[in-house]
Structure formats: structure tokens, C-alpha cells
Amino acid sequence: MKVAVVGLGKLGAVMAAVLADRGHTVAGADANPQVVARINQGQAPVSEPGLADLVARNRGRLAATVDTEKAATGAEVIFIVTPTPLAPDGTFSMDFVLSAGRAIGRSLRRSQGFPVVVLTSTVMPGATGGQLLPLLESVSGKRCGLDFGLCYNPEFIALGSVIRDFLNPDLILIGESDPRSGQILEDLYHSLCANRPAVARMNFVNAELTKLCVNTFVTTKISYANMLAEVCERLPGADVGVVTQALGLDSRIGGKYLQGALGYGGPCFPRDNLAFAAMARGLGVDPALAEATDRINRRxxxxxxxxxxxxxxxxxxxxxxxxxxxxxxxxxxxxxxxxxxxxxxxxxxxxxxxxxxxxxxxxxxxxxxxxxxxxxxxxxxxxxxxxxxxxxxxxxxxxxxxxxxxxxxxxxxxxxxxxxxxxxxxxxxxxxxxxxxxxxxxxxxxxxxxx
Ligand SMILES: NC(=O)c1ccc[n+]([C@@H]2O[C@H](COP(=O)([O-])OP(=O)(O)OC[C@H]3O[C@@H](n4cnc5c(N)ncnc54)[C@H](O)[C@@H]3O)[C@@H](O)[C@H]2O)c1
The missing domain is CATH 3.40.50.720 (NAD(P)-binding Rossmann-like Domain)
Known part of the structure; x- marks a missing residue:
């Protein structure tokens, strides 16, 4: 399959390299010429275990350019993996996604067949259908669901294990404009995954919400365990390690991420929690749990x-x-x-x-x-x-x-x-x-x- 990946950073570079390694022809695009040069020299543009080998051994099937329109032209599936930084109002900015979307829209004007645009970046619920879809239609002059497809498909990876996580997901989450688009993406994943993951297909907004919920639920678990650790420190004889290990044996709870220790960090957990709270507030819902999770983490x-x-x-x-x-x-x-x-x-x-x-x-x-x-x-x-x-x-x-x-x-x-x-x-x-x-x-x- 001919695939394009727009945004070759911590997540996109791995996706591009893994897709190439599985035999697909991959055209990568990145706004940063240094990233493009590294890929074209067969070098990893970011530090991630296993990535350097993967890029080096797939030079024949992986090429990069700064020209997103060119990379997207002729691709059957086009992933957008550009940054979505937190805006001052606590929601994810769509600026980079829409900039990539405009270039992809131009490529769709001349497209043959039924290319599927896949948004992988983390976005606010409503953004795929409310912002990216109308932009692609207006720039391309084509109709979503008829001339091209659109999916929202976030990844649940952790830095340091991106390759393994990408190839062995618990869940493939797909928000789809129409069943044909979702099926093309699902089939592509079946050609990639080393395991047999669950596949959940739904509309855009449910998929966007699910992505945020996974991370906010996990951070709630982390902050719960850390709050418990604080309690244990004031309770003679108590040991949070013993308590959380036992708690994790209850199948309703599970042991992952349930360890009283330091707080969570990184590029996703803290901001996903803030974005969830901002969304709830905007909808008139008191985000007490998300706010408490963040407050406990900050202390x-x-x-x-x-x-x-x-x-x-x-x-x-x-x-x-x-x-x-x-x-x-x-x-x-x-x-x-x-x-x-x-x-x-x-x-x-x-x-x-x-x-x-x-x-x-x-x-x-x-x-x-x-x-x-x-x-x-x-x-x-x-x-x-x-x-x-x-x-x-x-x-x-x-x-x-x-x-x-x-x-x-x-x-x-x-x-x-x-x-x-x-x-x-x-x-x-x-x-x-x-x-x-x-x-x-x-x-x-x-x-x-x-x-
Ligand atoms: N890194 C993670 O752990 C992780 C996990 C899950 C989801 N995500 C989401 O994936 C998205 C990308 O994250 P990342 O960590 O890979 O970001 P990153 O900053 O590491 O990489 C983004 C890349 O996109 C490029 N870029 C920016 N604007 C562009 C444009 N208009 N056209 C082409 N390229 C452009 C940048 O030069 C950069 O190389 C974000 O929405 C993030 O929330 C990241």
C-alpha cells in the first residue's frame, strides 16, 4: 500500500518506519528540514529504542519531504501526526493539523480512487468532524465519504516502547466518516499488528472522547495511588506497596499504573487531563475528579x-x-x-x-x-x-x-x-x-x- 505520514516526530517517525518495515511504501512529510534530511539519510530523527535500526533498514521504502502535498499525492492512506499543543484555554490547538490538512486537501483535488485521511494527533472532541472535515472538503472540492474517507485514529503508546506498543495495541480505536474508510484502516492495522487487538469503530466524537478518557482514567489511577501513599506515610505500619499490590488483584481494578510513587509527567498525561477538564467545564460539567487528579499530581x-x-x-x-x-x-x-x-x-x-x-x-x-x-x-x-x-x-x-x-x-x-x-x-x-x-x-x- 502507498501510505503518507505527515509529522515525523516522536510518534509519526515510528509509525512511518514500522509501516515501511511491514512492506508498505511510505512517503513522510515534516515541516522541519532537519527531520526530513535525517530520514533520507537513513537515520532516526528522534531518540526511541529500535527506531534507528528500523529507519536504516527500510531506506528503500521510506522517503521524506518538506512538501506535504507531494507526500500525500497518490497515497491510499494519509496519517496526520502533527503536534496539538495545549492552547491558553486548556484545549488542544488545531493549527498544525489544519495546516497539514490544507496541503492534504490540495493533494486530494487530483486524487484517484478513495484515499483515506487519518488523524492520529490528539484533538478535542468535535475537532475532526467540525474542523478538519470541512477544511478537506473545501480545499479539495471533493466530498468526504464519497471521494475520500476520513478517520480519527489515536495511538496509545508510551515513549520508550513506541514500536512495541504500536505493533501490540490493546485496542485499535477508529472514528470513521463512513464504514468503507474505517474498514480500509482496520485492514491496514491487521497487516501491521503482531497481536490480535480489539477493534472499536464508532463516530468521530466518541473516538475523540475515548482517547481523552483512557489517559484521564489512567492518571486518576496514578493520583489515587499517590494519595494513598501519602496516607500510608502517616499511618504507622502501613505500606502502599503492599496495599496497591493487593488492590490490583481485584479484576475490577487491575494493577497497572497503581503504584504509590512520584507523579506522572511527559507530553500526554498532564495535558490530556487538563484538556478533559477544560472540555467538561465548557459543557457546564464540574470536572472535580480531573481537577483533583491534577492537583494531587502537582503536589x-x-x-x-x-x-x-x-x-x-x-x-x-x-x-x-x-x-x-x-x-x-x-x-x-x-x-x-x-x-x-x-x-x-x-x-x-x-x-x-x-x-x-x-x-x-x-x-x-x-x-x-x-x-x-x-x-x-x-x-x-x-x-x-x-x-x-x-x-x-x-x-x-x-x-x-x-x-x-x-x-x-x-x-x-x-x-x-x-x-x-x-x-x-x-x-x-x-x-x-x-x-x-x-x-x-x-x-x-x-x-x-x-x-
Ligand atoms: N509522543 C507521545 O507519546 C504521543 C502519544 C500519543 C499521542 N500523541 C499525539 O501525537 C501528536 C504528535 O505528537 P509527537 O509527540 O509525535 O509530536 P512531536 O512534536 O514529537 O512531532 C511532531 C512533528 O510534526 C512536525 N510538524 C509540525 N507541523 C507540521 C506540519 N504542518 N506539517 C508537517 N509536519 C509538521 C514537527 O516538525 C515534528 O517533527 C500530538 O497530537 C500528540 O498529542 C503523542
């Missing part, structure tokens, strides 16, 4: 900041392990590790940090305010309190001998409970979030040793 980094400051000896240094918003990505947008670093520096603490992938973007944001280390060992050896802010797999290797030797035992704050507690027993003050006795014990250890 996590300050909460851990206070905890760390309480454990820090005078003049001591904090070592933050993890600045990316999650493991396996270099993205730091709304990252809890960054928020924590900024909060600690603002409070006057000396801060060091290490991340396996995000040092470069982090250095731009933190702007010389903290010392960036080249290894986990360097960071741990110079810090009086070490905080694991992102649960990178390699941080599991942290051992007591990596930690600073000083007058008192060093402190490890393991926000994600990735370390075996027993490894640190008697040697280090080991603290986790949501652990009733942990904080008090660690503080008393520090106090007893005069640190």
Missing part, C-alpha cells in the same frame, strides 16, 4: 522535596537519579525528576543528578543550577541523600558501596521501590514513599548520628 514533587530536605544534613548534597519523565526516553517534559531538582535548588540545596539518556535536554532546562554527573556511581558517591526519581532499570544496580562514606549513614529515597530493601539494611537509611515507618526510621537514624 508530588514538592512533597518529595520537603521529605528530602528533612533528611539532608546541613550543607549536604542531594543526588537525583533520573531526569527523564520515564525510563527509556530522553524526554523531560513535565518530568518529576526535573521538578524535584528545581524545587531543591530553589530551597537552597546543593543538587547533583544523573540520567542515562536525558542529560542533554536536562542541561538546557537546568541551566548550570545543578551538577550533572556522567555516571550513577559519580552521582551516588557525592550525595548525602540519593533520590531515585525515575525507575530506570540500571538504577537497580545501586549498592551501599556506591554511596558516600561520611560521618553518618547516607540516605536512599527509593521513590519507585526498585531496590531490594534488605541490600541496605543496617548500612543505609532506606526510605520509600508510602511507607509508614520508613520516613520516621530514616529521620531518626540521621538524627541519632548527628547528621
Amino acid at each position: 508530588q514533587a514538592p512533597r518529595v522535596c520537603r521529605l528530602v530536605l528533612g533528611l539532608l544534613p546541613p550543607g549536604g548534597a542531594v543526588g537525583i537519579l533520573g531526569l527523564a519523565y520515564k525510563p527509556d526516553t530522553n524526554v523531560i517534559e513535565e518530568s518529576q525528576g526535573i521538578l524535584l531538582a528545581q524545587g531543591l535548588v530553589d530551597a537552597g540545596a546543593r543538587v547533583l543528578a544523573y540520567d542515562p539518556a536525558a542529560m542533554e535536554p536536562a542541561s538546557k532546562v537546568l541551566d548550570g543550577r545543578i551538577r550533572l554527573c556522567s555516571t550513577l556511581e559519580e552521582c551516588a558517591a557525592s550525595a548525602d541523600v540519593v533520590v531515585i526519581a525515575t525507575p530506570w532499570r540500571e538504577f537497580r544496580a545501586l549498592k551501599p558501596e556506591h554511596l558516600k562514606a561520611g560521618s553518618g549513614p547516607p540516605v536512599v529515597v527509593d521513590c519507585w521501590r526498585i531496590l531490594p530493601r534488605e541490600r541496605f539494611e543496617g548500612l543505609v537509611a532506606y526510605v520509600t514513599l508510602g511507607w509508614g515507618l520508613g520516613v520516621a526510621e530514616a529521620v531518626s537514624v540521621s538524627a541519632a548520628t548527628g547528621t
Whole structure:
């Protein structure tokens, strides 16, 4: 099949490469000439595990251009994966989508057959049918459902595992202008997916709403677990890890994303929650749950900041392990590790940090305010309190001998409970979030040793 992908960023580049890898001929388009050049040189334009290999080995079937109209001309399916940044009113901006839509509309004027335009970007409910569809019709002079098709088809991927998530989705969600368009897209997915995902086909607005609901429901779960962690910390003997593990065994609840730890971040969760709340408010519905989810999330980094400051000896240094918003990505947008670093520096603490992938973007944001280390060992050896802010797999290797030797035992704050507690027993003050006795014990250890 001839496929076009417009917007070759964190999501679109992977989609284009995977489509090419599955044998489709892919014309990519991006407004950024550097992105286009990288693709045409067989290089990944963004950092994502597995993408470099995929782009390199599919050079023959994947080409890119800055000319969206050209890329879309002759394509049977045209994906739009351009950014939809949050506008000041809390809703997603359609500016980039509509700019791509105008160029695609021009390509449709000369199109043969029944090309299907697929909007993948996250948009507000009503945007596909209310804005993109009329634009495509007016620019092309053709009729949606007769001369071309239109689908809204968001992806449920996480950065760091985009290829796996794209190939093994739980759900293919399709909002369709007409059954023929939806079927063409469904058939394309059957040619791609390594699993047999559920397919849900519906009208545009239900699909747009479902996309927002998935992310806002997951963030509600995260904030619930984090609120529970705060409760556990004040309840002697309580351990949020034990409670959430048991809760997750109830099939009505499920264990995924139910872990008292630091808050959520990244390019999707925080803003999808805000957009959902803005939509509800606009419709006259009090978005109390979405607002509470966001409020609980915003207090996590300050909460851990206070905890760390309480454990820090005078003049001591904090070592933050993890600045990316999650493991396996270099993205730091709304990252809890960054928020924590900024909060600690603002409070006057000396801060060091290490991340396996995000040092470069982090250095731009933190702007010389903290010392960036080249290894986990360097960071741990110079810090009086070490905080694991992102649960990178390699941080599991942290051992007591990596930690600073000083007058008192060093402190490890393991926000994600990735370390075996027993490894640190008697040697280090080991603290986790949501652990009733942990904080008090660690503080008393520090106090007893005069640190
Ligand atoms: N990244 C994620 O984890 C994720 C997950 C699900 C959904 N989404 C959604 O997918 C969409 C894209 O996200 P992303 O993270 O890939 O964005 P991104 O910023 O990484 O990439 C977007 C790309 O589009 C290009 N672009 C902008 N305007 C263009 C135009 N008019 N024509 C052609 N190219 C243009 C940019 O140069 C950039 O390379 C957003 O709506 C986002 O909400 C992202």
C-alpha cells in the first residue's frame, strides 16, 4: 500500500518506519528540514529504542519531504501526526493539523480512487468532524465519504516502547466518516499488528472522547495511588506497596499504573487531563475528579522535596537519579525528576543528578543550577541523600558501596521501590514513599548520628 505520514516526530517517525518495515511504501512529510534530511539519510530523527535500526533498514521504502502535498499525492492512506499543543484555554490547538490538512486537501483535488485521511494527533472532541472535515472538503472540492474517507485514529503508546506498543495495541480505536474508510484502516492495522487487538469503530466524537478518557482514567489511577501513599506515610505500619499490590488483584481494578510513587509527567498525561477538564467545564460539567487528579499530581514533587530536605544534613548534597519523565526516553517534559531538582535548588540545596539518556535536554532546562554527573556511581558517591526519581532499570544496580562514606549513614529515597530493601539494611537509611515507618526510621537514624 502507498501510505503518507505527515509529522515525523516522536510518534509519526515510528509509525512511518514500522509501516515501511511491514512492506508498505511510505512517503513522510515534516515541516522541519532537519527531520526530513535525517530520514533520507537513513537515520532516526528522534531518540526511541529500535527506531534507528528500523529507519536504516527500510531506506528503500521510506522517503521524506518538506512538501506535504507531494507526500500525500497518490497515497491510499494519509496519517496526520502533527503536534496539538495545549492552547491558553486548556484545549488542544488545531493549527498544525489544519495546516497539514490544507496541503492534504490540495493533494486530494487530483486524487484517484478513495484515499483515506487519518488523524492520529490528539484533538478535542468535535475537532475532526467540525474542523478538519470541512477544511478537506473545501480545499479539495471533493466530498468526504464519497471521494475520500476520513478517520480519527489515536495511538496509545508510551515513549520508550513506541514500536512495541504500536505493533501490540490493546485496542485499535477508529472514528470513521463512513464504514468503507474505517474498514480500509482496520485492514491496514491487521497487516501491521503482531497481536490480535480489539477493534472499536464508532463516530468521530466518541473516538475523540475515548482517547481523552483512557489517559484521564489512567492518571486518576496514578493520583489515587499517590494519595494513598501519602496516607500510608502517616499511618504507622502501613505500606502502599503492599496495599496497591493487593488492590490490583481485584479484576475490577487491575494493577497497572497503581503504584504509590512520584507523579506522572511527559507530553500526554498532564495535558490530556487538563484538556478533559477544560472540555467538561465548557459543557457546564464540574470536572472535580480531573481537577483533583491534577492537583494531587502537582503536589508530588514538592512533597518529595520537603521529605528530602528533612533528611539532608546541613550543607549536604542531594543526588537525583533520573531526569527523564520515564525510563527509556530522553524526554523531560513535565518530568518529576526535573521538578524535584528545581524545587531543591530553589530551597537552597546543593543538587547533583544523573540520567542515562536525558542529560542533554536536562542541561538546557537546568541551566548550570545543578551538577550533572556522567555516571550513577559519580552521582551516588557525592550525595548525602540519593533520590531515585525515575525507575530506570540500571538504577537497580545501586549498592551501599556506591554511596558516600561520611560521618553518618547516607540516605536512599527509593521513590519507585526498585531496590531490594534488605541490600541496605543496617548500612543505609532506606526510605520509600508510602511507607509508614520508613520516613520516621530514616529521620531518626540521621538524627541519632548527628547528621
Ligand atoms: N509522543 C507521545 O507519546 C504521543 C502519544 C500519543 C499521542 N500523541 C499525539 O501525537 C501528536 C504528535 O505528537 P509527537 O509527540 O509525535 O509530536 P512531536 O512534536 O514529537 O512531532 C511532531 C512533528 O510534526 C512536525 N510538524 C509540525 N507541523 C507540521 C506540519 N504542518 N506539517 C508537517 N509536519 C509538521 C514537527 O516538525 C515534528 O517533527 C500530538 O497530537 C500528540 O498529542 C503523542
